[in-house]
Amino acid sequence: MRRLLVIVVVVFLSGCYNAPDPGGAASGGPGALAGAPAQSFDVRRTDGRPDSLARYRGRVVLLNLWATWCPPCREEMPALERFARENAGKVVVLGVDQGEAAAVAAAYARERGVTFPILVDEQQQYGRTYEGIGLPTSVVVGRDGRIVKGIDGAMTIDQMRAAVAPALTR
Amino acid sequence: MSARVAALAAGAIAIALVLAQDVYPATPLYHGWQYALALAIALVVVLAYANGARRGDDGVVGRRLIVAMLGAAVVAVAGLAAGLLGPDTAQVIGTPGTVTPVPALGAAAFFAPADADAIASGGAGVILRRHNAGEIVLGPPSRRVLGESLVYLEARPAAYVDVYDENGAHLTVTQPTNASFLSPVLLFHDRQRIGALDVPLDTFATPARHRIIRALYFSAHDLAQFDHAGAQLDSSRPGLILSASDDQGRSLGITLAPSGRGIVFAGLRIRATIGTYPALAIAAAPPTWALVAGIALFMGGCIWGVLRPRGRIARSRQQRAQGA
Numbered sequence: 001m002r003r004l005l006v007i008v009v010v011v012f013l014s015g016c017y018n019a020p021d022p023g024g025a026a027s028g029g030p031g032a033l034a035g036a037p038a039q040s041f042d043v044r045r046t047d048g049r050p051d052s053l054a055r056y057r058g059r060v061v062l063l064n065l066w067a068t069w070c071p072p073c074r075e076e077m078p079a080l081e082r083f084a085r086e087n088a089g090k091v092v093v094l095g096v097d098q099g100e101a102a103a104v105a106a107a108y109a110r111e112r113g114v115t116f117p118i119l120v121d122e123q124q125q126y127g128r129t130y131e132g133i134g135l136p137t138s139v140v141v142g143r144d145g146r147i148v149k150g151i152d153g154a155m156t157i158d159q160m161r162a163a164v165a166p167a168l169t170r
Numbered sequence: 171m172s173a174r175v176a177a178l179a180a181g182a183i184a185i186a187l188v189l190a191q192d193v194y195p196a197t198p199l200y201h202g203w204q205y206a207l208a209l210a211i212a213l214v215v216v217l218a219y220a221n222g223a224r225r226g227d228d229g230v231v232g233r234r235l236i237v238a239m240l241g242a243a244v245v246a247v248a249g250l251a252a253g254l255l256g257p258d259t260a261q262v263i264g265t266p267g268t269v270t271p272v273p274a275l276g277a278a279a280f281f282a283p284a285d286a287d288a289i290a291s292g293g294a295g296v297i298l299r300r301h302n303a304g305e306i307v308l309g310p311p312s313r314r315v316l317g318e319s320l321v322y323l324e325a326r327p328a329a330y331v332d333v334y335d336e337n338g339a340h341l342t343v344t345q346p347t348n349a350s351f352l353s354p355v356l357l358f359h360d361r362q363r364i365g366a367l368d369v370p371l372d373t374f375a376t377p378a379r380h381r382i383i384r385a386l387y388f389s390a391h392d393l394a395q396f397d398h399a400g401a402q403l404d405s406s407r408p409g410l411i412l413s414a415s416d417d418q419g420r421s422l423g424i425t426l427a428p429s430g431r432g433i434v435f436a437g438l439r440i441r442a443t444i445g446t447y448p449a450l451a452i453a454a455a456p457p458t459w460a461l462v463a464g465i466a467l468f469m470g471g472c473i474w475g476v477l478r479p480r481g482r483i484a485r486s487r488q489q490r491a492q493g494a
Binding site: 133 | 283341353
């Protein structure tokens with residue numbers, strides 16, 4: 001009887017044994033980043049001056065990842081420019097061109113009358129870190145340097161106002 | 171075979187199995203029921219012998235070997251407990267610069283940013299951030315035991331891709347089929363079989379030039395096999411076999427991109443820097459203290475058992491003296 005009990009226990013323990021799990025990559029997109037510290041990388045502006053997100057710590061920042069080849073980014077750009085002018089002094093709008101040459105981004109910004117700073121992120125460090133699952137991707141960063149909201153896709157100016165409102169009241 | 175030999179063999183096998191689990195934790199064999207059953211049978215044999223030895227079934231030597239049996243039992247139980255209570259074997263692949271939750275460890279893994287040099291050197295690390303606990307920095311050779319979990323880094327093939335247009339202007343690289351859409355680092359999640367070779371596969375795109383490029387990773391060793399076939403390849407370093415198509419699906423050719431060397435292909439200038447980037451591996455592992463203590467007891471018990479009991483030595487000397 002005792003032997004039988006031992007066998008039953010052994011078989012039960014064997015059945016409980018963990019099976020392997022292949023695991024894999026996980027990405028929640030920019031929307032999953034709320035509350036996380038906003039990572040910063042040293043890059044250059046289109047005019048060649050060094051710049052980074054960290055330089056704007058203490059201010060509310062609307063970080064916009066874009067590229068000249070991206071049709072929704074081009075559609076969003078006028079609204080972004082309007083929003084930047086409307087909120088000058090309250091919100092810093094930072095455009096971050098993903099992967100393109102400074103001259104290409106600068107020519108585009110000049111042609112479209114963009115006045116807010118454009119950072120040139122050739123290595124796409126911001127895009128990787130902010131889990132851009134498409135372009136444009138926007139991230140609202142609070143005064144404390146933490147991400148308030150991540151948004152995938154183009155926004156209207158009303159959506160931009162709504163996105164930064166929680167950060168301005170904190 | 172005597173019960174003593176069987177018990178010692180079972181103890182040694184149990185220790186060897188659990189040691190193997192500790193040294194090669196990712197092997198799927200250790201997570202099958204067969205492995206657990208083998209450990210459980212060894213445990214039963216060891217404990218049955220120890221029980222008999224306690225009653226005097228195997229004399230003085232048997233009583234001494236109880237210590238060895240106890241050591242083997244500690245190791246076997248530690249191995250079983252690690253399998254039952256430890257996490258499933260898993261590999262967490264993260265894009266450089268991103269944070270990935272690891273629920274099995276109650277932690278978040280921060281995969282260090284990596285440029286072309288970091289990919290080439292394979293020196294990037296991973297930081298584990300646990301709630302209400304300190305950070306654990308894992309470099310390429312290091313491994314840490316956290317409770318019943320063993321965490322370590324596994325180097326996976328990776329390539330950092332720089333793409334330029336015909337004028338030398340840098341272009342955006344995207345990965346439309348991967349979660350890391352805006353990453354120029356290929357992590358080769360997929361594989362493709364080519365003849366006898368099973369090679370890592372990834373895909374990237376340059377939307378500004380409407381190109382989609384499939385990249386097959388070939389180690390220097392794999393490339394050398396093509397060299398033997400008469401192809402004129404640089405087989406001294408790894409390379410990517412690239413095949414390009416436009417966004418209508420029309421094929422634009424196939425070429426080899428040796429690591430670190432720029433090539434002109436499908437209207438693009440491409441430089442792929444090939445190396446490795448770590449994945450975080452998690453496996454169940456027996457606690458180190460149990461392994462060390464169990465093996466020490468087993469070895470000590472065996473040595474003690476081999477030594478002749480003093481009383482017997484004294485009697486034997488006396489008998490020899492009387493005979494003389």
